[in-house]
Amino acid sequence: MTAPQPSGRAGRDAAWRTLAELSVPSEPGNERRATDEVAKAVSPLGLAPGRLEKLKTAVAEATMNAMEHGNRYRPETPVVIEVLASEEDLSVRITDEGESPVLSPESQDPDLEAKLEGLQTPRGWGLFLIKNMVDEMRVTGDGAHHTVELVLHLEDPERGGT
Amino acid sequence: MVERYLEASVRRTPAGAVVDLRGEIDGFAEEALNAAYAEAEAGDPEAILLNFEGVDYINSTGIALIVGLLAKARASKKRLLACNLSDHYVEIFNITRLSDFMNVFPDEESAIRSSQPSAISDQQEQKS
Numbered sequence: 001m002t003a004p005q006p007s008g009r010a011g012r013d014a015a016w017r018t019l020a021e022l023s024v025p026s027e028p029g030n031e032r033r034a035t036d037e038v039a040k041a042v043s044p045l046g047l048a049p050g051r052l053e054k055l056k057t058a059v060a061e062a063t064m065n066a067m068e069h070g071n072r073y074r075p076e077t078p079v080v081i082e083v084l085a086s087e088e089d090l091s092v093r094i095t096d097e098g099e100s101p102v103l104s105p106e107s108q109d110p111d112l113e114a115k116l117e118g119l120q121t122p123r124g125w126g127l128f129l130i131k132n133m134v135d136e137m138r139v140t141g142d143g144a145h146h147t148v149e150l151v152l153h154l155e156d157p158e159r160g161g162t
Numbered sequence: 163m164v165e166r167y168l169e170a171s172v173r174r175t176p177a178g179a180v181v182d183l184r185g186e187i188d189g190f191a192e193e194a195l196n197a198a199y200a201e202a203e204a205g206d207p208e209a210i211l212l213n214f215e216g217v218d219y220i221n222s223t224g225i226a227l228i229v230g231l232l233a234k235a236r237a238s239k240k241r242l243l244a245c246n247l248s249d250h251y252v253e254i255f256n257i258t259r260l261s262d263f264m265n266v267f268p269d270e271e272s273a274i275r276s277s278q279p280s281a282i283s284d285q286q287e288q289k290s
Binding site for chain 1: 186188189190219221222223225226227229230232233236248249250253254257258259260262263
């Protein structure tokens with residue numbers, strides 16, 4: 001599988017280095033393997049503990065989505081994860097073999113009151129958590145794969161640096 | 163990585179029932195979490211405190227399970243409280259607005275103090 005280049009602000013003007021490439025079988029619970037591996041890969045960047053926890057939550061949720069909705073929990077179909085860094089950004093790209101993107105960044109946020117009243121399913125928090133945990137999220141697809149890219153800006157003074 | 167399936171146990175205190183949680187709150191936790199909540203609710207306490215001290219992972223499915231418990235508590239007019247969440251999960255409770263519907267305390271002592279009859283009547287007076 002050939003992965004497209006990281007997109008957006010960083011993709012235009014930054015040199016990327018690969019920190020890790022890994023894959024996990026699409027089986028429930030394997031998102032924890034993915035987060036542990038990503039956390040290990042980014043340790044040289046010295047992310048602040050709070051930022052690291054947010055990244056881990058975003059990676060876990062995106063990997064769960066990829067395993068469940070993209071790969072339909074077929075263990076033989078892996079979720080592929082690339083961890084890249086530039087001077088400005090960290091990018092984690094999570095790719096499944098779904099035919100069409102199931103995540104839309106424009107999706108409506110969950111309504112807790114409606115869930116408590118039984119008007120909505122209690123589920124549906126994954127995308128909302130991802131969007132709130134990272135600085136940017138992008139979804140791309142080519143008909144055979146789709147990729148969620150999670151971006152953290154490094155050295156962001158408003159967020160207390162890295 | 164070793165998965166830590168959820169273990170849950172229930173204690174009774176004068177202020178209500180405490181559900182001690184240990185492990186991970188994800189899709190595998192549903193049975194243990196719901197069973198512990200049912201056990202806690204069986205004594206008809208005014209308040210049920212979820213003690214997250216031993217919890218190191220909550221995912222979106224776990225959030226959905228907690229939403230389910232909160233819906234049950236509201237339906238039976240019980241107060242559902244939380245304590246000992248890590249800073250990260252306090253933030254997630256804030257982002258999801260769970261903390262608008264269940265009081266979150268830094269520790270068990272402060273949660274129990276808030277559940278004493280005098281504290282509850284003080285809160286009611288403040289709201290009226």
